[in-house]
Amino acid sequence: MEALLANPSLLRLNLRLLRPPLLFSPSSSSPSSSSPSSSSSSIATARPAAPRRRVRSAFQDQFPEPDEAFGEVSRIVGSRSAPTQPDEPSPATEFLIEWKDGHAPSWVPAAAVAADVVAEYETPWWTAAKKADDAALSALLADPATARDPDATDPEGRTALHFAAGLGSEPCVRALAAAGADLDRRDRAGGGLRPLHMAAGYARPAAVKALLELGADPAAGDAAGRSALELAREVLAKTPRASPAGFAKRVALEAAIVELEKAVFEFAEVAELLEARGRGDRREYLVQWKDGGEREWVKAGWVAEDLIADFEAGLEYGEAEAVIGSRPAAAAGGGGGGGGGVEYLVKWVDIEEATWEPAENVDPLLVEEFKAKEGTTATAGNLN
Incomplete structure (x- = not known):
């Protein structure tokens, strides 16, 4: 996968989001501008100052005017992707700020929010995601005070599900899916990889199986059009056999491929x-x-x-109906050469004339049926 991903390390994560999660309840510790986990109560950012404008709802869009003062932030209580201009490469992020003085929450561009406020809001979610900490993720998803958007993306366009799948955490995968995470979301910097690609490419068969059971599309392609199965096969072809680590990875990749093949193919004869x-x-x-x-x-x-x-090799196939006779292979004219073995006389569905065929060319089930029939006939003859 190292050659396939723009950022091969799943653990290197920029904590600034293009679309952050929704809520985080900060700690009660004293404020500090140097620690991302400290309280942000004294961090200032732009917000409407008195006289306040009329508010129709607590979550009405409110943007600071140039002459408005700074106010004290209590916490971030939401986020969204703001409408973009045609020349903007990705959606801009806005945070819903709760103000310390009780003024109605207002939406503020991410660039106007202090970095430690943002970090305090984002860190718990991404720390849990990059460690595949299912207990922490589940707690953040379940607690109304820290409700999260399961499809929040990092700067590379990856969601927590991408990390959970790449790290092989089935509990995290299932928790995120239960919260409504998009099972087929593409990343941006990694080449349009989806969570199923991450699980397959990093040889995580349990995560592959869970994603498929939950409804991930096994045929969905990355930016190059490769399915997760095709990616896993590419990685398998590049994985060495000699070392113990390579052998273990090949075993895991082969297990993932089996799961993907079962989902992609309806096996037929x-x-x-x-x-x-x-x-x-x-x-x-x-x-x-x-x-x-x-x-x-x-x-x-x-x-x-x-x-x-x-x-x-130019061999032709026919559909056999039954085996109707047998003989030692040496009996074939110039064929068996006295080497032993058996040939069977085969009746075909699509060929009028029966033909003698070597044992390896005949369906073993038809051979067994023939032997059972022959045994029954012999027993009946002995009784007579």
Whole structure:
């Protein structure tokens, strides 16, 4: 994943948000401009001064005029993404400020709010997210006094769910999903990765399974159009086999891939490979399904290797109906060569004439049915 993510470390987190969470109840400690966890009661920022304007509701938009004075902040009690101008790269953040003098809360641009006030508001949420602390996240989500927006994003466009998925915390994933987090939100700096990409690329099979169970889209792509399954396979191909750490990561990646394959594919039995196109990673085969489903082009990586080998070798397939006879392989004209083994006479669904086939080309279930029938016939003959 290091080569795939703009910021490969899940633990390096800028605590300034482009769209912060909603509420945080500050501590009662004395104010300090040097500590993000200290109370912000004495931090000043712009707000309307007396005479106050008429307020229709406690949360009416109010912006400071140039001649208005500074007031004391009690705390941040909300946030939102303000409307943007066409030339602005991302939504601007505004905080809903609760004033110490009891004046109605007002929306203030993030740039006008002291850094330690913002940090005090954001730190508990992102500390819990980057540590995958499910107890802390659940407490913040459940407590009305510290209600949070589960889809708050950091400067790279990642949500807490991106971090929980990348760190493999199934409890955090489920808690955030229960709070309404967007399971398929793309980040910005990482190449449009979604939480499922994070879990798959970082080899977190439990998180992959949880996200899929909760409704994450396994086919959703990143900015390059890769699904989480395709990303996991890319990472697996680049993971060394020799070292113990590499081996453990490969095992986890393979487990994640199994979960993704179960979600992406409805496994069906192949009747025949009809055509091929493309080369290398773009190789695809036109598949005819045994259940009569519509023919479709399937990537080579999703087709059984033995079917591909037979197709490339020019072998043809037919649908066997039953095994109706057997003989030692040596009995075949110039074939078995006295090496032992058995050949079976196969009756085909789509071919009128039965043919002798080596045991490895015959469905074992049909062989077992033939042997059971032969055994029943032999027993009946002995009784007579």
